[in-house]
Amino acid sequence: MKRILHTADTHIGYSAYRRIDEATGLNQREVDTYEAFKQFVDYALKERPDVIVHAGDLFDSVHPTNRAISFVLGQLIRLSEEGIPFVAISGNHETPRLKETGSVFSLFEHILHVHAVYGNHYELVDVDDLKVHALRTREMVDLEPVVCGSLDEHGIKRAIKHRIQESNPRDKVVRLKVLDIPLHVYHSLDFDELKRLTRSAVHFEIKYEFRRDNELFSAEHLTFHSLHTEFEHFIGRYLIGAHVNKARLKELGLRYMQEGEEENEE
Numbered sequence: 001m002k003r004i005l006h007t008a009d010t011h012i013g014y015s016a017y018r019r020i021d022e023a024t025g026l027n028q029r030e031v032d033t034y035e036a037f038k039q040f041v042d043y044a045l046k047e048r049p050d051v052i053v054h055a056g057d058l059f060d061s062v063h064p065t066n067r068a069i070s071f072v073l074g075q076l077i078r079l080s081e082e083g084i085p086f087v088a089i090s091g092n093h094e095t096p097r098l099k100e101t102g103s104v105f106s107l108f109e110h111i112l113h114v115h116a117v118y119g120n121h122y123e124l125v126d127v128d129d130l131k132v133h134a135l136r137t138r139e140m141v142d143l144e145p146v147v148c149g150s151l152d153e154h155g156i157k158r159a160i161k162h163r164i165q166e167s168n169p170r171d172k173v174v175r176l177k178v179l180d181i182p183l184h185v186y187h188s189l190d191f192d193e194l195k196r197l198t199r200s201a202v203h204f205e206i207k208y209e210f211r212r213d214n215e216l217f218s219a220e221h222l223t224f225h226s227l228h229t230e231f232e233h234f235i236g237r238y239l240i241g242a243h244v245n246k247a248r249l250k251e252l253g254l255r256y257m258q259e260g261e262e263e264n265e266e
Contacts, residue, residue, distance in 0.1 A: 002130055005049035010037050011093065013068030014060035033060070034071055041075045045082055051127045052084060056091025064094070064104060073107065080113045085127045089134045090118035092173065143167055145177040148211075153185045160189075160206075161197065169201035179209045183251065186210065 012034065015027035024031055044052055059068060079086050090105055095118065105118040115125045117134040125132040146159045160178060167174055186208060198204035 002051075003047075003049040004130075005044055005047065005052045006055065007040055007052070008055035008091070009057045010040070010054070011057055011060040012037055012072055013064045030068075037072070037075060041078055044079060044084060048082070048084060050085070051130055051132070052079065052086045053132060054086065054088045056089055057093045058088055058091070059094040059104060062094055062104070069104060069107065073111075076108065076111055076114050080111050083113060085113045085115065087115045087125050087127065087132050087134070088117065090116075092140065094118075095140060140173040141167060141169075141175070143174060143176045145179050146181075147179050148181045148185070149179075153182075153188065156181060156185050157189065160194070164194070164197045164204075169198055169204055172201050173203045174198070174201050175205045175207070177207045177209065180211050181208055182211050183254070187250075 010033060013030060014033050015030040017027075017029060019028040020026070021028045021031040058072065064072075076086060088105060088108060090103060094104060103118040105116040108114045108116040115127065115132075117123050117125060123134045125134060143163050146156065146163055148156045148159075151159060156178075160176075163176055167176075194206070
């Protein structure tokens with residue numbers, strides 16, 4: 001009987017929070033990813049499976065740091081020297097969104113017993129008398145950004161809608177940046193319509209970069225909700241003292257909500 005050791009979502013190089021590992025001086029969460037993967041390799045060397053299949057997201061990003069790449073290469077070489085086959089299938093975190101961007105997985109092609117799958121299409125990998133069927137990831141598309149600087153409110157809304165429609169988002173993972181958008185235009189967007197236009201996508205991400213007093217700050221929305229618009233309506237209806245700047249209060253509220261969303265994602 002053949003033995004297959006499976007893993008996925010190791011996200012090598014991921015870092016978060018502020019804690020620093022005292023021994024290395026690195027972000028603690030990044031060190032955690034290294035230690036966890038090394039433990040996995042140690043286990044594989046002990047158990048000696050017939051093949052290891054990593055089913056996606058070996059790295060946390062398309063452009064991992066040299067430190068993360070060097071660490072992974074070292075661990076794969078340990079497996080290679082013991083003759084243990086390793087099949088690495090590119091996941092959405094490390095798959096480039098642009099075809100012109102090369103894959104870090106190309107570095108693995110010259111390591112004996114390592115089979116790197118990153119062509120974004122079905123591929124059959126033969127490992128002795130075992131066959132690994134690697135399925136393609138969803139198509140990932142970076143759209144041309146909507147630059148709002150020279151557009152009026154109606155022009156901005158038309159441009160966003162046009163970008164979404166021309167991308168034909170069905171069954172795709174899509175990202176769109178909306179740059180330099182005035183806050184009052186953002187608040188007036190019809191989020192229900194945007195949700196309707198993008199519902200056929202596997203995932204449609206819009207990242208807004210706001211204009212505020214000649215400074216820019218960003219907010220990223222992984223799904224479409226009207227919480228920000230509801231907040232604006234609430235502030236507009238709520239009776240507060242004349243000494244309170246409502247416009248400033250709305251700006252601060254938007255920023256705090258975004259920070260809260262980011263903390264929840266972490």
